[in-house]
Amino acid sequence: MPSTTRSVIHWFRRDLRITDNTSLIESGHHGLPVVPVYVISSWQKSHAWTGPNRQHFLCGSLASLDANLKTIGSRLIIREGKAVEALRNLIIETGAIALHFNLDPDPFGKSVEAAVRQMCHELGVSCHAHLDHTLHGPGEVLTQGGLPYRVYTPYSKNWLTLPKSKPLPKPANLQTPPSISSLPLPTVKHWGWEIPTTSLPEPGERAARDRLKQAIAGKIQHYAARRDLPALDATSRISQDLRYGLISIRSIYANTLKARSEADNAGKAGIDVFIKELAWREFYFAILHHFPNVLEEEFNADWRGLPWDQPGKSFDAWKQGRTGFPLVDAGMRELAASGFMHNRLRMITAMFLTKDLHLDWKLGESWFMQQLVDGEIASNNGGWQWSAGTGADAAPYFRIQNPWSQTAKHDPEGIYIKRWIPELEKVHPSRFLEPPKDGRPIAPGYPLPCVDHKTERDRTLAIFKKHRESNPKKS
Ligand SMILES: Cc1cc2nc3c(=O)[nH]c(=O)nc-3n(C[C@H](O)[C@H](O)[C@H](O)COP(=O)(O)OP(=O)(O)OC[C@H]3O[C@@H](n4cnc5c(N)ncnc54)[C@H](O)[C@@H]3O)c2cc1C
Structure with missing residues (x-):
């Protein structure tokens, strides 16, 4: 009516x-x-x-x-x-x-x-x-020639210099006519699912504000030194809040700048790295806006048509956190248990899928989107293409992370690994730094490594090299 x-x-x-x-x-x-x-x-x-x-x-x-x-x-x-x-x-x-x-x-x-x-x-x-x-729309951050950036550093330099809007308070009053009908608030049953048993962050605006407060109160000042140590609770954990707009990017930026103005020099340096991550987020939104084909194909045309393997048992092992590479498995199990994965682990697990298992990054991209509570199409695509070596400003294809030496660097005492893989609790952390020499599992029920990293690394280098030789450079 x-x-x-x-x-x-x-x-x-x-x-x-x-x-x-x-x-x-x-x-x-x-x-x-x-x-x-x-x-x-x-x-x-x-x-x-x-x-x-x-x-x-x-x-x-x-x-x-x-x-x-x-x-x-x-x-x-x-x-x-x-x-x-x-x-x-x-x-x-x-x-x-x-x-x-x-x-x-x-x-x-x-x-x-x-x-x-x-x-x-x-x-x-x-x-x-x-x-x-976002703080800036995709049309606001362009090269002097008015073109979109394809590389992060010049984009971020420009982004940092642009004036940014300040946050506004909530409306004091909003009248909504009582006669308008509404369906009940939904639960996941609406989509035919059971309530997940994963331990997810608290939803809602107040919880998001509390997470930001915690980050501002200390984490971001130490961000540069600690953000790559997944055993620590050292990153802001606001990604799902940005995804759903539970807090505005303007509030985050204004609060971050205030903390910066009150920090000592070391704190300021930490906060500057944090601000650059906010710029990465907007860089990937800009990439998706200007180059929407990244959802279908490799950003870098040179790498389109790479011969990926067919997914089989190794893809299942990756999803379940049973590859036999403790750090990779810990990341995948963190994802399964909490709908979140530390950024360093996102890079390591993504590179493992593409460079050690030779599987198409699109498989991992979709799996992450289905699991992540912060699943954000632009950042996820950007992260996957970065790890596969095919994206805007990506890791070059020949820079392949070694999961064993990454463990020595980012989780040397195995604290993160043991947190997510209970069957490894009693294993000495030195055993997480190389494949088992005796050819036996490092703990009962835990698998042997599903591949040999060096062999697969060499295979990846050969595949990329051959592809480049047989396809004239396009980008
Ligand atoms: C393969 C892969 C997939 C990813 N998928 C997503 C995704 O679906 N959603 C998502 O929000 N982020 C994604 N990221 C980026 C990053 O891992 C997460 O934003 C970060 O781990 C979230 O934790 P945090 O809020 O504690 O981040 P912090 O380290 O505290 O950073 C603060 C904020 O900056 C932004 N940010 C940080 N790092 C990045 C980055 N590399 N790219 C873009 N934005 C960044 C996020 O909004 C984040 O909340 C992905 C990265 C990789 C390598």
């Missing part, structure tokens, strides 16, 4: 917070009731790019968002199905004169936005899209 009252819709997407939310704030400026809506997808059971961990975290964050909206006089309206249809119905139902949303950096999100804009145009409703998910 069409309504006679007028309203404005704010469409929540990956901005599940009320504080410093550009679109939510703007939707309140019309002086009309605001209808905050989230449209849940209706696919069932399996999805190549997501899984129960991330959807469970999403559900918790939606519940928390609803509670937060209630504190300012509003509530979350849940609708289901294709966003364009659900929004069209809501516009007609509520007599909305405007629709606001924050831009999504992913290609799928962008295609939905195009359809939503067209629908608003047809209904004569004004449509407002806001940049919110």
